[in-house]
Amino acid sequence: xxxxxxxxxxxxxxxxxxxxxxxxxxxxxxxxxxxxxxxxxxxxxxxxxxxxxxxxxxxxxxxxxxxxxxxxxxxxxxxxxxxxxxxxxxxxxxxxxxxxxxxxxxxxxxxxxxxxxxxxxxxxxxxxxxxxxxxxxxxxxxxxxxxxxxxxxxxxxxxxxxxxxxxxxxxxxxxxxxxxxxxxxxxxxxxxxxxxxxxxxxxxxxxxxxxxxxxxxxxxxxxxxxxxxxxxxxxxxxxxxxxxx
Amino acid sequence: xxxxxxxxxxxxxxxxxxxxxxxxxxxxxxxxxxxxxxxxxxxxxxxxxxxxxxxxxxxxxxxxxxxxxxxxxxxxxxxxxxxxxxxxxxxxxxxxxxxxxxxxxxxxxxxxxxxxxxxxxxxxxxxxxxxxxxxxxxxxxxxxxxxxxxxxxxxxxxxxxxxxxxxxxxxxxxxxxxxxxxxxxxxxxxxxxxxxxxxxxxxxxxxxxxxxxxxxxxxxxxxxxx
Numbered sequence: 001x002x003x004x005x006x007x008x009x010x011x012x013x014x015x016x017x018x019x020x021x022x023x024x025x026x027x028x029x030x031x032x033x034x035x036x037x038x039x040x041x042x043x044x045x046x047x048x049x050x051x052x053x054x055x056x057x058x059x060x061x062x063x064x065x066x067x068x069x070x071x072x073x074x075x076x077x078x079x080x081x082x083x084x085x086x087x088x089x090x091x092x093x094x095x096x097x098x099x100x101x102x103x104x105x106x107x108x109x110x111x112x113x114x115x116x117x118x119x120x121x122x123x124x125x126x127x128x129x130x131x132x133x134x135x136x137x138x139x140x141x142x143x144x145x146x147x148x149x150x151x152x153x154x155x156x157x158x159x160x161x162x163x164x165x166x167x168x169x170x171x172x173x174x175x176x177x178x179x180x181x182x183x184x185x186x187x188x189x190x191x192x193x194x195x196x197x198x199x200x201x202x203x204x205x206x207x208x209x210x211x212x213x214x215x216x217x218x219x220x221x222x223x224x225x226x227x228x229x230x231x232x233x234x235x236x237x238x239x240x241x242x243x244x245x
Numbered sequence: 246x247x248x249x250x251x252x253x254x255x256x257x258x259x260x261x262x263x264x265x266x267x268x269x270x271x272x273x274x275x276x277x278x279x280x281x282x283x284x285x286x287x288x289x290x291x292x293x294x295x296x297x298x299x300x301x302x303x304x305x306x307x308x309x310x311x312x313x314x315x316x317x318x319x320x321x322x323x324x325x326x327x328x329x330x331x332x333x334x335x336x337x338x339x340x341x342x343x344x345x346x347x348x349x350x351x352x353x354x355x356x357x358x359x360x361x362x363x364x365x366x367x368x369x370x371x372x373x374x375x376x377x378x379x380x381x382x383x384x385x386x387x388x389x390x391x392x393x394x395x396x397x398x399x400x401x402x403x404x405x406x407x408x409x410x411x412x413x414x415x416x417x418x419x420x421x422x423x424x425x426x427x428x429x430x431x432x433x434x435x436x437x438x439x440x441x442x443x444x445x446x447x448x449x450x451x452x453x454x455x456x457x458x459x460x461x462x463x464x465x466x467x468x469x470x471x
Contacts (some may be wrong), residue, residue, distance in 0.1 A: 040301070059301070059329040070371070112256075114272075114281060117303075119370050121329045149256050152300020152397075154281035156272060157257030194257040195274065231255060238283050238298050239253040 008178050011168035018178050019048075026162060026174040026222050031143065031233035033150045039126075041151025043233065047139035048176060051131040054140065054147040059121035073118035077106040079140055081129040101137045108141055108161075108190035108200035114154040123153055134177030135163050138188050141200065146230050150237065157192040158230050159199055162222030164189065164215035166207060171214045173222045187215045191223035251287055254280040260293055261286075269294035302328045302396040302426040304368040311386070311424035312376065314359045319346040322355055324363065324376065327396070327426040332363060332376040339378065360386040360430065362422055386422070389432030392443055394450045396427035401453045402446060409449070409459060416466045417442040441466065 008018050015023060027048030036042035039055035046052075062068035079101040083089050094102075105127070113123065125147065127140040138161030145159040165175040167183030175186050185205025191198055198220075207215060254260055259277045267273045270282045271293050280286060284295040304310070304326065312324030312332050324332040337344045339354050355361065362383050368374040378384045394402065403410050403423060410421055419433030419442040429446065433439040445462050452458055 041299070061329065118329060149283055150299060152282055152297055154270065155256040156274075156279070156281065158255070192257065194259065194279065234255045234283055235253065 008182060009168075010179055010182060011170050011172075015170075017167075017172065017176075019176055021174075023170055023172045024218055024221070026225055027176065029142075029226055029229045031146055031229055033146050033233045033237040039147075039151075041147045041149070041153070043143045043146040043150060045139055045143035045146070047135060047142070048174075049131060049133035050129070050136050050139045052136065052140050052143050053128045053130060054143040055126045055128075056123065056144070056147040056151040056153070057126075058123035058151070059118040059153070060124070062120065062122040068120045068122070070119055071116070073115035073121045073123060075106055075110055075113055075115060075123050075125070077102045077109065077125045077127070077144070079105055079127045079129070079137070081132060081136075085129045085132045101140070104200060104202065105137065105141050105144060109144060109148070109159055111197065111199050112145065112155045112157050112159050112192055113148060114156065117154055123148070123151075132177075134180040135175055135188070137161070137200075138163050138190070141190050142226055142230060146233055149234055157194045157197075158227060159190050159192055160223040160227040160230060161188065161190045161200065162219055162226050163187060164219035164222065166205065166211060166215070171211055171218065173218045185211075185215075187212075187219060189216070189219040189223060191220055191227075193224050193227040251285050253284075254286045254295060255283050256281055260295070261288060264291070266292040268292045270297060271295055296400075297397050299397065302326070304328055304330060304332075304365050304374040305425070306365055306368055308365045308368075308425040309382075309423070310363055310365060310376070310426040311391075311422065311428035311430060312361050312363055312426075314355050314357055314361065316357060317351050317355070319351075322351070323373075324361060326363075326374075326376070327393070327424075327428055328374075330368075330373050332365070333373045334361070334363065334376050334378065355385060360391065362386055362424070362430070382422070386430050389420075389422070389430040390439060390443060392429045392431055392446055394427050394429065394446065395453075396425065398450055398453045399423060399425055399427060401458070402429075402449050404459065409462065412459070412463060413442055413445045413466065416463075417445070421446075 030046045032044045035044045041056035043054045125144050141161035163175045164187045166185040167179040185207050187203050190200025262277045267278045278293045280295045284297045310326045312326040315323045315325045322334040326332040340349050363376040363378050366375045417438040419438050422430040
């Protein structure tokens with residue numbers, strides 16, 4: 001508990017965080033849908049200083065064939081960090097951490113995506129982190145869900161991601177890299193805003209039951225804010241002309 | 246909510262609530278009818294559906310599709326029908342019930358790369374969709390230009406009761422075979438008519454969301470004919 005020692009003041013006496021935000025404020029999020037020509041669906045998301053590109057293929061043939069399922073389609077996710085996404089060059093080979101994040105994002109999207117409609121096929125989601133600044137799994141999840149909608153894959157709801165956490169003994173929303181390194185806890189949340197269901201919940205650090213409740217509460221609030229931006233990204237791409245048939 | 250009929254929706258958005266039937270691209274969540282894709286919601290006669298604006302082609306029974314022969318085994322051909330599933334064309338559909346793999350040469354009838362107009366017989370998703378080429382307007386396509394458009398824009402190309410496509414056909418003197426999977430074959434005796442028909446189709450593909458598209462296409466067809 002307590003996180004790493006650091007010179008950075010995570011929270012000043014006025015309740016302002018190291019990057020100038022208030023405790024219950026998310027970073028600036030921008031999303032653009034349909035940025036890649038060759039993928040069936042795509043999205044580019046900037047979540048503060050995180051920059052992530054997502055491409056979706058499918059439904060398509062499953063290769064290798066033995067992975068296919070006669071009852072349902074399958075979802076495959078690949079989260080990858082570019083070598084230049086962090087300060088020190090990152091080895092481009094998939095690390096333990098990337099394999100884990102790919103798995104949790106897949107499991108966070110599965111309740112939303114209606115794969116039963118496409119038996120014996122696969123939907124592939126490729127998430128490429130171009131620049132990382134803490135909270136990439138939530139940002140990648142948010143972008144992936146927009147890219148899936150852009151590809152026209154049926155979904156029960158969009159999935160929005162946002163983290164809550166604890167730094168300098170205060171509960172904060174949308175943990176950035178410094179707060180993640182030096183803070184006390186990080187709680188990423190994936191949330192389906194219309195169905196009001198949580199699809200991703202991880203906790204790194206220690207929280208009291210009371211703090212945990214607070215984190216969930218403001219985390220869901222953050223997800224709802226992110227959802228509005230997802231919605232706008234899709235509306236901008238498909239309905240920008242504003243005309244109805 | 247019954248007043249407005251067509252609305253832009255995204256996945257998870259509530260279209261309406263109450264006693265409606267949830268049809269194409271919608272699901273029932275408690276009282277609400279929710280969209281599962283990006284599209285235009287349409288409430289009609291107590292049923293709710295969403296017309297998709299994106300996504301690939303999903304085979305449906307009785308759809309006319311245009312396919313390209315991809316390969317064959319000793320009993321059937323497989324055809325690429327611009328979908329995540331391939332069309333299965335049994336050899337007995339072409340040769341009749343007394344087909345024998347030893348005496349009949351399948352490549353003589355349909356070779357790899359040949360285009361066919363086919364109808365989907367069975368698309369129950371438990372196996373690859375079964376297609377047939379026996380029937381009126383079906384079979385091997387020998388001539389014409391293949392044009393690919395988004396499968397979602399096929400209804401727009403056809404227009405209300407075929408108005409749009411009839412207009413293109415009559416003013417350019419061409420024939421257009423439309424596959425529901427977004428593949429079209431345009432043929433004409435007159436090379437200029439052929440080019441103009443293809444241009445008109447491309448215009449519809451680009452401008453599918455515009456309201457008075459029929460007028461625009463008509464204008465284009467007339468201006469070029471002078």
